[in-house]
Amino acid sequence: MNVAVSPGAHPALVLNADYRPLSYYPLSLWSWQDAVKAVFLDRVNIVAEYDVCVRSPSFEFRLPSVVSLKSFIKPSRHPAFTRFNVFLRDRFQCQYCGIRDDLTFDHLIPRSKGGQTTWQNVITACSPCNLRKANKSCRDINMWPMQMPFAPTVQDLHNNGRLFPPNYLHDSWLDFLYWDTELEP
Structure with missing residues (x-):
């Protein structure tokens, strides 16, 4: 053609x-x-x-x-600690309420109380949940994340990335993108 x-x-x-x-x-x-x-x-x-x-x-x-x-x-064995990778680890959803809009990130142990900006202390949160939690600990406000934060592997991020395919996938790509996913019986 x-x-x-x-x-x-x-x-x-x-x-x-x-x-x-x-x-x-x-x-x-x-x-x-x-x-x-x-x-x-x-x-x-x-x-x-x-x-x-x-x-x-x-x-x-x-x-x-x-x-x-x-x-x-x-x-790379260890993914870079970036805002995007935190969102990807948390599947682009608020870890408190599950919505996918107006996302930011939250420190479980607030920075004002000595919390660090690390994989183990930062989660994805929507703005309303982040404002509600403010600078309190999860225990103080009884507001717990669905998944506790962790340092993901590259494989963790790849697996989550597969959940968000791009808008355009050419037919010739499909065998190479999903060849190692589990097949349905």
Whole structure:
């Protein structure tokens, strides 16, 4: 199929050398331009292609939809402590009431009482619950999280990331995104 290819169209799913995505959330994607460049620099293998070509006056090339790195990148063992990763660990829901709107984070032991900003003391909370708890301890206000905070592994975050698939999933990506999930009987 020969069509004009817009710059933001036809991203390529990027797999590590073991054919697992580099990241699930956000999903490891490259623009078609970066994927083509990596092919020509011999950094990736083409695993699957779109039915779309790009052309120069002397060359035609089908756009890759899935590429795998030729060199394995060892995944980080310990995810970075970021607001996004706290939200992902807590599945983007308030750990007090379960809603998914107006999220912030809360210190179980308030900072004003010596609480640290660490994996073990920070949870996702909606603004109303956070305001209600204020600078009190969970015990003082009898307000307990559904899940106690913990330092997640990369696998924990990947598993949670699978619960929030991106808006666009090309058919050629599906075998690589969910190949290690448990099958239904």
